[in-house]
């Protein structure tokens with residue numbers, strides 16, 4: 001295993017280029033197996049999760065080639081319909097293959113994805129939606145087994161106790177585009193990654209209306225064509241670098257950040273008293289010595305993203321006053337709190353709320369990464385902590401940030417990746 005050794009206290013300066021979106025890439029890669037022909041995807045980030053998805057596709061029988069952020073997928077050889085535990089357990093996002101497999105091949109066997117450190121991750125909405133489209137689903141020895149003779153369009157209410165579900169929406173859209181007749185999805189997720197998936201499918205020949213709103217209408221088509229497509233930039237990576245600029249009190253330019261996708265973050269930074277300079281596809285961080293505490297509630301898009309909650313918490317550890325973060329998407333997603341406190345933060349938890357009392361500075365210590373975004377939060381904290389911060393188990397970061405330490409080091413951070421001696 002590897003760890004990061006971060007020398008805190010360095011200012012950042014220069015430009016960071018944002019990679020393609022991980023969460024848009026995964027469902028689009030999955031959807032490409034529905035094409036009659038080869039698909040070429042550009043701007044695919046070179047990440048562990050993408051490699052896991054490619055491995056699953058290869059296991060199913062698809063041919064793939066991944067070079068220089070371009071992924072070619074030829075699904076014509078697919079002969080297997082099982083996603084085994086070894087893959088699904090390392091990447092819960094692989095569930096987005098369920099809809100495409102059922103739509104195109106009418107059968108799928110999927111290991112149940114289980115929980116993870118950010119809390120329970122049910123799939124009831126995926127199953128409910130697929131059943132409505134005429135798919136029989138059973139649970140056999142830890143596997144969800146789905147089959148159908150014919151998919152039929154239907155009206156589906158896809159809201160759950162925590163609002164909409166991104167990947168359930170992706171699965172149902174994929175299944176519905178090849179179903180007979182019309183499907184209406186009410187309470188669909190509005191995330192930009194869903195819009196990107198819909199744009200991709202429409203280019204393949206699908207008929208989708210209303211993506212980006214809670215009401216999506218789909219007219220089923222008989223077939224989809226293989227196409228060439230470019231993935232949108234990653235809004236969570238963008239937000240992480242924006243926060244890296246502000247927390248280190250530095251001026252950096254984040255190139256390729258689609259600001260339309262980041263307004264909830266920009267709004268909170270402005271509320272904290274910071275100036276944010278931005279255009280359509282870039283952000284420049286304007287440094288300031290102090291910022292005010294703010295209250296944040298994570299919500300589905302366009303609300304404040306749960307995937308930026310941990311990084312925002314690092315930023316608020318040194319704000320003036322007491323901040324409050326309420327986590328409404330994954331109420332248990334607070335595993336980073338203990339680690340931030342080891343670095344000198346003053347955070348207490350009360351159920352799904354975190355109360356963050358601003359301190360003057362953080363101090364380097366040994367901490368452990370626990371999930372993807374929590375790891376990014378620890379890196380942000382390490383950038384400002386006095387002295388040395390050691391972060392172990394950084395393999396979590398490699399799941400979702402392309403060249404993370406390289407991009408940060410290029411603009412002045414001092415992060416070393418070293419082997420952990422056990």
Ligand code: UD1
Pocket residue numbers: 022023024026093120121122123124125126127160161162163164165166167168193300306307329330331
């Ligand atoms: C996606 C993102 C993840 C992000 C999350 C929320 C990918 C690969 N992952 O995950 O990074 O944190 O959206 O923005 O795109 N829920 C149910 N029943 C279900 C499905 C979900 O109750 O069948 C609940 C979840 O437990 C959670 C909430 O709905 O409380 C939102 O989860 P969901 O949008 O489904 O997350 P993912 O799509 O898995």
